[in-house]
Amino acid sequence: MNAKFKKIIPQVLTLAFVALIFGFFSYNAQLNMENRGISFGYGFLSQESSFDVQFSLIEYDGSHSYFRAYLVGLLNTILVSVIGIIFATIIGVVVGIARLSSNLLINRAAAYYVEFFRNIPLLLQIFFWYFAALRALPLPEDAEPIFGVIFLTIKGLFIPAFVWNNLDIFMYSLLAAIIAIIFIRSYSKKLRENEGKHIPVLYISLGLIVGLPMISFIIGGVTLSFEIPELVQLAKTSFRFNGGLGLPPELIALTLALALYTATFIAECVRAGIQGVSKGQKEAAASIGLTPNQVLKLVIMPQALRIIIPPTTNQYLNLTKNSSLAAAIAYPDLVLVFAGTALMQTGRAIEIVSITMLTYLTLSVSISILMNWYNKKIAIKEK
Amino acid sequence: MFKIKQITSLLAVVAVLFGFATESFAAKKSKTLKNTIKQGFVKCGVSQGLPGFSNADASGNWTGVDVDVCRAVAAAVLGDANKVKFTPLSAKERFTALTSGEIDVLSRNTTWTLSRDADIGLTFVGVNFYDGQGFMVRKNSGMSSVNDFKDGISACTNIGTTTELNMRDFFNSKGISYEPVAFEKADEVVAAYDAGRCDTYTTDKSGLAAQRTKMSNPDDHIVLPETISKEPLGPVVRQGDAVWEDIVRWSLNTMIEAEEYGINSGNADSLKTSDNPAVKRIVGAEGEMGAALGLDNDWSLRIIKQVGNYGESYKRNIADTGILPDRGPNEIWTNGGLLYTPPAR
Numbered sequence: 001m002n003a004k005f006k007k008i009i010p011q012v013l014t015l016a017f018v019a020l021i022f023g024f025f026s027y028n029a030q031l032n033m034e035n036r037g038i039s040f041g042y043g044f045l046s047q048e049s050s051f052d053v054q055f056s057l058i059e060y061d062g063s064h065s066y067f068r069a070y071l072v073g074l075l076n077t078i079l080v081s082v083i084g085i086i087f088a089t090i091i092g093v094v095v096g097i098a099r100l101s102s103n104l105l106i107n108r109a110a111a112y113y114v115e116f117f118r119n120i121p122l123l124l125q126i127f128f129w130y131f132a133a134l135r136a137l138p139l140p141e142d143a144e145p146i147f148g149v150i151f152l153t154i155k156g157l158f159i160p161a162f163v164w165n166n167l168d169i170f171m172y173s174l175l176a177a178i179i180a181i182i183f184i185r186s187y188s189k190k191l192r193e194n195e196g197k198h199i200p201v202l203y204i205s206l207g208l209i210v211g212l213p214m215i216s217f218i219i220g221g222v223t224l225s226f227e228i229p230e231l232v233q234l235a236k237t238s239f240r241f242n243g244g245l246g247l248p249p250e251l252i253a254l255t256l257a258l259a260l261y262t263a264t265f266i267a268e269c270v271r272a273g274i275q276g277v278s279k280g281q282k283e284a285a286a287s288i289g290l291t292p293n294q295v296l297k298l299v300i301m302p303q304a305l306r307i308i309i310p311p312t313t314n315q316y317l318n319l320t321k322n323s324s325l326a327a328a329i330a331y332p333d334l335v336l337v338f339a340g341t342a343l344m345q346t347g348r349a350i351e352i353v354s355i356t357m358l359t360y361l362t363l364s365v366s367i368s369i370l371m372n373w374y375n376k377k378i379a380i381k382e383k
Numbered sequence: 384m385f386k387i388k389q390i391t392s393l394l395a396v397v398a399v400l401f402g403f404a405t406e407s408f409a410a411k412k413s414k415t416l417k418n419t420i421k422q423g424f425v426k427c428g429v430s431q432g433l434p435g436f437s438n439a440d441a442s443g444n445w446t447g448v449d450v451d452v453c454r455a456v457a458a459a460v461l462g463d464a465n466k467v468k469f470t471p472l473s474a475k476e477r478f479t480a481l482t483s484g485e486i487d488v489l490s491r492n493t494t495w496t497l498s499r500d501a502d503i504g505l506t507f508v509g510v511n512f513y514d515g516q517g518f519m520v521r522k523n524s525g526m527s528s529v530n531d532f533k534d535g536i537s538a539c540t541n542i543g544t545t546t547e548l549n550m551r552d553f554f555n556s557k558g559i560s561y562e563p564v565a566f567e568k569a570d571e572v573v574a575a576y577d578a579g580r581c582d583t584y585t586t587d588k589s590g591l592a593a594q595r596t597k598m599s600n601p602d603d604h605i606v607l608p609e610t611i612s613k614e615p616l617g618p619v620v621r622q623g624d625a626v627w628e629d630i631v632r633w634s635l636n637t638m639i640e641a642e643e644y645g646i647n648s649g650n651a652d653s654l655k656t657s658d659n660p661a662v663k664r665i666v667g668a669e670g671e672m673g674a675a676l677g678l679d680n681d682w683s684l685r686i687i688k689q690v691g692n693y694g695e696s697y698k699r700n701i702a703d704t705g706i707l708p709d710r711g712p713n714e715i716w717t718n719g720g721l722l723y724t725p726p727a728r
Contacts, residue, residue, distance in 0.1 A: 035623060038482060038504040051547045052563050062551045135578045154579045155537065234533045236525030238582045242535065249580065250564075327542075330566045330575070336542060340475055340567065344543030347503030349479045 029350065044346045045070070051341055053332045055248050066342050073337035074359060080254055080333065081320040081363075087259035088319060089312075092266025099271045110267070118264040123325055125261055130253035130329040137249070140231060140239040149228050151241060156248045158229035158241040165223040173216035177208045184208075250331035254323065262319045266312055273308035274300065305378050313371035317364050324360070334359060413626030415487050416460065416677060424466045427453035428486035431471040431568065434593040435706040436492050436512075445469045449490040451696040452511055452618050454689070455634040456488060459682040464689035473567060474543040478503055481621055488631055489619040492587065494545045499619075508632035510617040511693075513712040513721050515610035516549045517588040519595065522605050524582070529557075529609045532583075537562040539572045539581035546586050549612040573597050587614050592706045630676050636724040637683045641665055641692035643715045643724075648691040651684055664727055672727060683727070693722065 033040055045067040052062050057075040060068055098110035117125070134154055138144070143153045151158040164170065181204075188201045216222045229244030277300050285299040286292075326333035327340055339356045343349060419425055429437035429449055437447040445467075454464040470486050481489045482504045492514075493499075495507040518538075520526045532554075540546050542565040554561045564581055566572045573594050576584040584591065588606060595601045618635060620628050641647070644662050646654055655668040663669035666684045673680040690696065694715075702708045714720025 033504070039502075050551060052551050052561075054563050054565070062548075062555075131574055131578070134575075134580065139579050232535065234524075234536055234582055235520075235531060236523065237521065238524045238526070238536075240535050240537070240582075327567050328571065330539075330564050330571070332565070336565070336567070340542045341547060341565065344475055344478075345548070347478055347499070 033350075038347075040350065042351055044348055044351070047346075049342065049345070051345060053337055054330070055251065055332055066346065069342055070334075070338045070355070073332060073334035076332055076337070077320075077323055077326075077334040078363070080251060080258065080323050080326065080331065083255050084258035084262065084319050084323065085316050087255065088262040088266055088315070091259060091263035092312075092315075093270050095263060095267035096270025097274070099267060100274060114264045114267055117260050118268075122257065122261050122322055123328060126254060126257040126325055126329055129257045130250065134249055134253065140241055141237075149226070151229055153241070154249065155240060156246050157252055158244050158246050160226040160228045161243070161245040163225045163227050165225075166221050169220040170213060170216050170222045173212045173220065174209075177212040180208050180212075181205045248331070250326070250329050253329060254326050254331045258319050258322060261322075262315050265315045265318075269308050269311045269315065270304075272311075273304035273306075276307045277303045302378065306375070306380070309371060309375045309378070313368060313375070316367050316371065320363055320367060321360060413624050413630075413677065415621070415624045415627040416630065419460055419487060423461065424468045425453055425457040425460065425488060426470065426486045427456075427467050428470050428472045428477055428480050428489040428491055429453070430491045431473060431570075433492060433569070433590060434596060435589065435701040435704055436593070437469075437471075437490070439469075439471075447700050448511060448696050449492060449616075449618075451638070451690050451700070452490045452631075452635055453488055455638055455686045456631055458685040458689045459630060459634050459637075459676075459678060462685060464685075474541055475567065478505060478619075481505060481619060484621070487620065487627070492590070492616045493619055494587075495615045495617050496545060504622045505619050506622045506628055507617050507619050508628055509635045509724075510615040510721075511635055512589060512616040514587040514589050514614040514616050516546055516553075516585060516612040516614060517591055517610055518607045519576075519584040519591045519604050520582065520607060522603050526583075526607070529553075529607055529611070532557070532559055532561075534560045535562065536583060537564055537581045539564045539566070539576040539584045540586060541565065541569055541572055542567055544586070545612070545614065550585055553611045569594065570597075587616070589616075589701075589707060596706070626677055630678070633676060633683075633727070634686055636727065637665065637686050638690065638693040638696065639715070639722050639724045640727055641683075641687045642694040643717060643722075646687055646692060647695055648688050651687040655684075661726070661728070670728065 030040070046065050048063060049066045049069045050062040051069070053060060053069065053072050055076065056072045057079060058068075058072060060072045095110045095113060098106045099114070101107045101110070137152060137154045140151070140153045140155055143151045145151055149160045184199075184204055185201055188199050191197045191199060213222075217224075227243050229241040229246070231239055232242040233239055281299055281303065282295055285295040290298065323333060324335040327336040330336070334356060339352055343352045346352070427450075429445065429447075432438050433447070435447055437445060437449040439445050450467075450469070453467045453469070457466045458464040470480065472480050472486075472489075472491060477489055477491055477493065478499070480486050489505075490511075492512070493507075494514075495510065499505055500507050518529060526532070536559065538550060538561055540550060540563065547563065547565060550561075550563060564575065566575065569586075569590075572584065572586075575581060577598050584594075586594070588610060591606045595604055595606070598604055618631055620631050641651075644659070644665060646662060646665055651666055654662050655666050657663055657666075657668075660669055664672060666687070667673065667680045667682070671680060673682045676682070691699070697710060697713065702710070710720065712721045714722065716723040
């Protein structure tokens with residue numbers, strides 16, 4: 001009884017202390033705000049925002065609410081984070097493997113890339129890509145088309161937009177193909193384990209993913225055409241592109257900077273992971289007759305991934321949080337739209353800063369949970 | 384740079400959380416005035432560099448019409464126009480810095496609006512510059528009026544200002560679709576517009592005139608004639624300190640009224656024996672104007688002698704620097720302008 005009591009006392013005291021500190025801060029803030037005539041509340045979220053945003057994934061203009069503006073910023077943050085994570089992972093894995101290459105040129109090039117980009121502050125890199133690289137891009141009227149239909153200009157990247165007819169049927173065919181592939185893969189695994197037979201899964205899968213959508217084009221009435229960006233004159237020397245899909249230069253510069261910066265850290269994680277698998281594993285695998293490809297896929301990677309995933313999760317979190325530097329180059333992310341414009345227009349500093357902090361916390365924790373789940377999935381299963 | 388600013392704004396929020404709340408509405412003596420005298424300097428929030436309004440030179444000396452308002456307050460309260468500590472603030476940080484007590488006067492080309500005045504714990508004390516929002520375009524674009532704007536025009540501007548709101552009202556009323564590109568810092572807006580990212584750059588016309596001087600080739604750009612909004616810019620104080628509010632208001636009013644009566648830094652002393660009682664009141668030779676503000680009777684004389692009247696300040700900072708030689712609405716009412724102050728009596 002006494003021992004149990006001793007255990008609980010420090011915990012209760014700590015909890016009380018934390019509660020006291022929170023209470024003190026919120027009481028103090030309340031008193032200060034009252035004295036300065038500042039009201040507190042979240043009612044402003046439903047008010048009309050009356051400012052426009054350059055780039056939005058959902059329908060939005062100034063007649064929508066501040067909450068809608070918050071969603072616009074949040075989605076833009078998620079967009080740049082997801083694209084950044086995908087590119088950073090691809091570049092990171094390639095560079096990480098390249099650093100272990102026995103080819104001196106590839107090896108050195110990868111090492112120089114990592115050392116160079118890792119050691120320059122990210123904000124400077126964002127400014128470099130936006131202000132230096134942007135200035136080098138041509139004005140819309142001078143842009144040389146790439147493949148005749150893509151235009152890279154100072155006002156953004158303009159690519160043809162897909163114009164679908166019966167898009168739903170196409171999507172169903174794609175879904176059907178993916179389900180079929182999953183079935184075939186599990187069937188082939190069973191076949192291999194039970195009867196030792198091999199079926200060419202890769203070719204069958206490729207056939208399905210190409211074939212089924214093709215059929216939807218032929219008999220499903222699906223059509224696809226392209227809307228090509230068109231040059232429009234605004235004034236004597238002012239042009240822009242109309243139609244097609246336009247990606248703002250702010251998004252491109254930010255994605256580029258985030259991906260290239262974070263990829264250096266991921267590359268080091270990958271290198272460490274592969275080097276962390278002992279040589280004996282590789283030799284043992286080779287000695288039982290596995291091909292080099294199988295050695296990498298079945299023996300090295302499953303063990304390396306366990307070392308790679310946890311630190312890479314950190315890098316994904318860093319990338320997401322670093323995306324808040326977007327405000328410096330006018331990419332309308334959560335910080336620029338909500339903790340920037342909305343904060344200024346409403347003056348609700350405490351409410352908006354707390355919502356923004358909570359949102360980043362939620363984003364980070366979600367990524368963490370997702371990656372931990374994946375890490376558990378590939379971890380050694382003790383039987 | 385940017386990170387530092389974010390930290391400052393966070394600190395400002397933290398300051399609200401930590402700050403001790405002892406201020407009372409009923410306090411007869413102003414807490415801000417007491418603190419200012421104790422510290423020996425006026426804590427003044429200014430811009431991060433807007434020529435003519437608040438701009439620091441290479442050796443850190445601040446000049447500008449907004450800066451002069453703070454100098455006038457320092458001359459009135461502390462007897463020395465140089466006893467001012469300037470804090471450069473972004474548009475985003477300025478109000479939090481004021482409400483949290485980091486600064487006591489915000490004199491940073493800030494537009495007086497109802498929601499700012501009423502909602503967020505601030506009080507505007509007057510107008511020291513009548514401005515309006517305009518557009519800058521490249522001269523060779525051939526655009527000569529806002530009527531030349533077409534659908535899809537991209538407009539560079541600052542976040543956190545009334546500019547963003549006016550821009551929407553303007554383009555909506557014209558039925559023109561536009562692409563707003565909003566940056567945190569004015570220097571970045573200028574750089575992006577200068578590079579050709581945007582077709583037009585929009586902010587207060589005084590700001591356009593000042594920023595034009597920073598372009599790689601100022602003569603390539605013109606400011607369109609239209610003004611799309613009212614932007615009365617003026618100093619701001621925290622709500623709840625009526626005495627301090629009055630001191631800042633009447634420091635500004637003194638500069639304006641001195642010009643109206645022809646009192647300047649050169650002749651102020653000699654006008655103590657003027658025949659005009661209004662003039663004598665302004666230079667402190669008649670009446671007890673200072674006592675009502677908790678100051679001595681020479682407070683206004685010091686403002687005029689050390690900072691000058693409004694016209695001197697305008698000439699020194701805005702006209703002679705070539706930013707806006709024409710005073711337009713910022714002329715005394717007797718000369719056809721909008722500057723009209725209540726009488727000092």
